[in-house]
Amino acid sequence: MQEIYAVKGNIIYTKTISEYTICENGYVVVLGKKVKGVYEKLDEELSNIKVLDYGDAIIIPGFVDLHVHAPQFANIGLGLDKELMPWLEAYTFPEEGKYNDVNYAKEVYSHFVRDLWKCGTTRASVFGTIHKEATKLLMDLFAEAGLGAYVGKVNMNRNSPDYLTEDTQASITDTLEMLNEYKNKYELVKPIITPRFVPSCTIELLKSLGDLAKQTITPVQSHLSENLGEISFVKDLHPDARNYANIYDEAGLFGDVPTIMAHCVLVNEEEIELMVRKRVFVAHSPNSNCNLSSGIAPIRRLVTRGVPVGLGSDVSGGHNLSMMSVIVSSAQVSNIKWIESNRVDKPFTTAELFYLATKGGGKFFGEVGSFESGYEFDALIIDDSNLPTFRPLSIEERLQKFIYTGDDRNIIDRFVAGKKITEPNCYLR
Amino acid sequence: MQEIYAVKGNIIYTKTISEYTICENGYVVVLGKKVKGVYEKLDEELSNIKVLDYGDAIIIPGFVDLHVHAPQFANIGLGLDKELMPWLEAYTFPEEGKYNDVNYAKEVYSHFVRDLWKCGTTRASVFGTIHKEATKLLMDLFAEAGLGAYVGKVNMNRNSPDYLTEDTQASITDTLEMLNEYKNKYELVKPIITPRFVPSCTIELLKSLGDLAKQTITPVQSHLSENLGEISFVKDLHPDARNYANIYDEAGLFGDVPTIMAHCVLVNEEEIELMVRKRVFVAHSPNSNCNLSSGIAPIRRLVTRGVPVGLGSDVSGGHNLSMMSVIVSSAQVSNIKWIESNRVDKPFTTAELFYLATKGGGKFFGEVGSFESGYEFDALIIDDSNLPTFRPLSIEERLQKFIYTGDDRNIIDRFVAGKKITEPNCYLR
Numbered sequence: 058m059q060e061i062y063a064v065k066g067n068i069i070y071t072k073t074i075s076e077y078t079i080c081e082n083g084y085v086v087v088l089g090k091k092v093k094g095v096y097e098k099l100d101e102e103l104s105n106i107k108v109l110d111y112g113d114a115i116i117i118p119g120f121v122d123l124h125v126h127a128p129q130f131a132n133i134g135l136g137l138d139k140e141l142m143p144w145l146e147a148y149t150f151p152e153e154g155k156y157n158d159v160n161y162a163k164e165v166y167s168h169f170v171r172d173l174w175k176c177g178t179t180r181a182s183v184f185g186t187i188h189k190e191a192t193k194l195l196m197d198l199f200a201e202a203g204l205g206a207y208v209g210k211v212n213m214n215r216n217s218p219d220y221l222t223e224d225t226q227a228s229i230t231d232t233l234e235m236l237n238e239y240k241n242k243y244e245l246v247k248p249i250i251t252p253r254f255v256p257s258c259t260i261e262l263l264k265s266l267g268d269l270a271k272q273t274i275t276p277v278q279s280h281l282s283e284n285l286g287e288i289s290f291v292k293d294l295h296p297d298a299r300n301y302a303n304i305y306d307e308a309g310l311f312g313d314v315p316t317i318m319a320h321c322v323l324v325n326e327e328e329i330e331l332m333v334r335k336r337v338f339v340a341h342s343p344n345s346n347c348n349l350s351s352g353i354a355p356i357r358r359l360v361t362r363g364v365p366v367g368l369g370s371d372v373s374g375g376h377n378l379s380m381m382s383v384i385v386s387s388a389q390v391s392n393i394k395w396i397e398s399n400r401v402d403k404p405f406t407t408a409e410l411f412y413l414a415t416k417g418g419g420k421f422f423g424e425v426g427s428f429e430s431g432y433e434f435d436a437l438i439i440d441d442s443n444l445p446t447f448r449p450l451s452i453e454e455r456l457q458k459f460i461y462t463g464d465d466r467n468i469i470d471r472f473v474a475g476k477k478i479t480e481p482n483c484y485l486r
Numbered sequence: 487m488q489e490i491y492a493v494k495g496n497i498i499y500t501k502t503i504s505e506y507t508i509c510e511n512g513y514v515v516v517l518g519k520k521v522k523g524v525y526e527k528l529d530e531e532l533s534n535i536k537v538l539d540y541g542d543a544i545i546i547p548g549f550v551d552l553h554v555h556a557p558q559f560a561n562i563g564l565g566l567d568k569e570l571m572p573w574l575e576a577y578t579f580p581e582e583g584k585y586n587d588v589n590y591a592k593e594v595y596s597h598f599v600r601d602l603w604k605c606g607t608t609r610a611s612v613f614g615t616i617h618k619e620a621t622k623l624l625m626d627l628f629a630e631a632g633l634g635a636y637v638g639k640v641n642m643n644r645n646s647p648d649y650l651t652e653d654t655q656a657s658i659t660d661t662l663e664m665l666n667e668y669k670n671k672y673e674l675v676k677p678i679i680t681p682r683f684v685p686s687c688t689i690e691l692l693k694s695l696g697d698l699a700k701q702t703i704t705p706v707q708s709h710l711s712e713n714l715g716e717i718s719f720v721k722d723l724h725p726d727a728r729n730y731a732n733i734y735d736e737a738g739l740f741g742d743v744p745t746i747m748a749h750c751v752l753v754n755e756e757e758i759e760l761m762v763r764k765r766v767f768v769a770h771s772p773n774s775n776c777n778l779s780s781g782i783a784p785i786r787r788l789v790t791r792g793v794p795v796g797l798g799s800d801v802s803g804g805h806n807l808s809m810m811s812v813i814v815s816s817a818q819v820s821n822i823k824w825i826e827s828n829r830v831d832k833p834f835t836t837a838e839l840f841y842l843a844t845k846g847g848g849k850f851f852g853e854v855g856s857f858e859s860g861y862e863f864d865a866l867i868i869d870d871s872n873l874p875t876f877r878p879l880s881i882e883e884r885l886q887k888f889i890y891t892g893d894d895r896n897i898i899d900r901f902v903a904g905k906k907i908t909e910p911n912c913y914l915r
Contacts, residue, residue: 130874131874131875131876131877133874133887133890133891134873134886134887134888134889134890134891135879135883135886135887135890137817137836137886137890138833138835138836161876164876165876168874168876172874285825344818347817347818347819347821347822348817348818348821349821350821350822350824350825350833351825352822352825353822376814376890376891377890377891385805386818388566388776388777389773389776389777389815390776390822392776392777392778392779393776393779393781393782393819393822395779396714396779396780396781397826404567404779406567407566407567444563445559445560445562445594445597445601446560447560447590447593447594447597448560450564454564457563457564457566458562458563458564459563460563461562461563461564461566461805461806462562462563462805462806464893
């Protein structure tokens with residue numbers, strides 16, 4: 058028999074991108090790991106179930122981070138003075154080189170998972186490093202914490218420092234080992250095939266990974282068209298390619314299985330067309346795109362065209378793990394885009410961005426990111442009573458104020474797939 | 487006899503915009519309200535003074551907020567879905583209308599001052615409302631808290647709702663009353679002449695305020711060239727004016743006394759020339775400029791040309807009182823400007839923006855914002871031990887990490903003009 062219970066409070070979520078669904082002082086009834094329904098009152102048949110009464114608190118779906126690099130957590134808030142390619146060389150690659158040491162990985166990764174928990178991220182799609190043992194450990198830590206994640210062992214076999222350059226066959230073998238070992242090990246933590254990006258992977262490697270993805274029906278994540286320097290490097294490497302996206306597509310890594318492409322700041326019309334057709338998810342990471350001087354992604358255009366979009370912290374190109382910071386940054390860059398497009402690309406509302414940060418990215422995980430019946434119950438309980446207010450606010454206004462001015466102190470409980478999740482352990486070397 | 491004492495810790499500040507001055511495990515010696523000097527060791531003659539030993543903490547100058555609206559604190563994090571002019575009509579003016587009620591003002595203003603304290607702002611240049619009693623109260627609350635501030639009763643006599651439209655003569659009389667009563671009342675809290683902006687003030691009012699400023703040698707603050715809609719309204723109102731800045735200048739409100747102009751997003755070359763010549767301070771408020779779809783101010787150009795620049799939170803156009811958020815936002819928009827100017831306008835480093843957030847804005851207050859000898863001792867003590875680090879960091883890196891990933895929890899003590907400042911009272915109606 059599955060456990061049944063209700064959480065009571067002011068419920069707010071987004072079924073569609075255009076508007077909130079609100080149930081003040083209502084109940085989310087949870088059966089097993091899923092939402093049974095949202096109710097203003099509990100019927101006779103539900104009158105005896107356990108109720109977690111959160112009083113005047115706000116209850117929202119957990120946040121989904123569609124793009125984040127676990128090893129870069131060690132560099133968070135540091136070294137933000139370069140563009141992408143020199144930034145990788147100066148800060149990121151040297152840090153990632155350390156993860157052949159599993160003890161070091163355990164220290165950083167356990168703090169990373171704890172901080173994701175702290176800021177209310179309940180699902181994440183995560184890059185590890187090329188190192189299989191550290192990446193397995195990261196998956197174990199996610200499972201131990203009770204958070205949901207896709208976790209990728211990164212593949213790199215060219216244009217990288219020696220210590221991060223894999224032998225092509227070993228890269229494939231290690232990836233296959235991870236898939237075999239972890240595909241069914243955990244319910245909420247799954248492997249994902251993760252070629253870093255075109256500059257770091259030969260066509261041979263990309264094609265092998267594409268084959269592997271299709272054979273094993275494993276999802277894929279990578280980076281696409283983030284920064285001018287990167288794009289011009291890709292052009293130098295593949296002068297005959299139709300475009301950047303097409304290189305992934307020809308390798309079978311562009312939507313043949315569920316696929317996330319981070320950034321897409323500078324995609325062209327043909328690439329957008331391909332993304333629409335193949336249902337490729339975009340992980341919009343505006344903090345990172347601003348920090349690394351990449352630019353502003355055409356997210357309004359992508360959403361209007363029907364490309365599935367979620368939000369990503371992209372730590373440590375992004376400086377903040379909190380999806381609240383990513384929502385604010387997304388709103389800000391969309392306002393700048395609005396002006397710069399001569400008022401063509403409409404700014405995003407808080408409701409729209411809240412949708413992208415929950416159900417938008419959640420779709421990659423299945424029925425996640427909403428309180429509709431059948432959705433996995435991922436939720437945050439928000440006590441906003443410490444945020445100064447001087448008039449009665451609607452639930453929608455309270456949510457906006459929390460997103461713009463609150464922080465982890467306001468999140469008093471977290472649920473993932475029906476279970477309340479307590480603070481994960483941090484380990485030290 | 488003036489009190490003498492030292493604070494001990496890792497001292498970091500900026501004498502110039504280009505670099506940090508760092509004294510690890512050193513002493514700032516404070517004599518009365520001023521810095522006597524920064525020392526690696528205390529000499530014989532200083533060996534007996536009281537030492538506040540903050541161990542491994544970081545000691546930085548207090549933050550200076552060069553542009554913030556106290557009454558808008560009630561709207562912080564709300565209503566960020568419009569551009570400037572409709573935003574004023576929909577959210578700001580109705581809120582400001584409430585400050586004829588001194589009890590309401592006391593509640594909001596005391597929370598505002600407490601939150602400034604909380605996030606480490608030690609000096610601020612503040613807009614009140616048109617209401618003299620509420621504005622006097624705000625000055626009293628700053629003084630009671632021990633924070634430094636210029637506080638302005640706002641002047642408005644046209645194009646505003648009835649309840650915010652002053653009679654011209656009454657506007658001047660009330661302003662004069664404030665100046666007389668508060669000019670010498672407090673050492674750290676002073677009045678500032680505050681015409682809201684050209685659209686809200688007739689030329690007659692502006693000229694009278696300009697005369698008043700010059701007669702009483704009172705500084706001036708206002709808004710300049712923030713948003714396209716505003717600028718086009720100014721053009722409609724004054725079709726024959728040379729430019730927006732010139733309207734202030736002809737009224738004697740543009741640098742004849744020390745002057746702050748907020749925003750300056752869309753200033754033209756002639757206006758910049760005038761700002762250089764008349765030493766007009768710019769309050770750069772990028773959070774607000776992004777939230778209200780105003781654009782990105784040409785701050786690199788202004789700094790290079792020698793215009794004095796400080797940073798402003800501009801709550802509630804800005805959503806965050808913390809100057810750390812404003813530093814991060816300033817870096818991000820400068821990176822976007824870098825790309826959009828075809829790599830002409832160089833991005834700002836953290837050190838440069840830290841300078842603007844301390845000494846840059848501090849100059850408006852005199853010798854404020856640095857630990858050079860003779861500067862008023864405004865300081866924050868930063869305990870960053872809760873920020874996860876996995877290798878030894880330099881003091882400069884620790885400061886960057888605090889700015890990008892820390893918050894008020896890391897600020898364990900605050901000093902203003904030599905005095906340790908405890909948490910201000912909050913009042914309720």
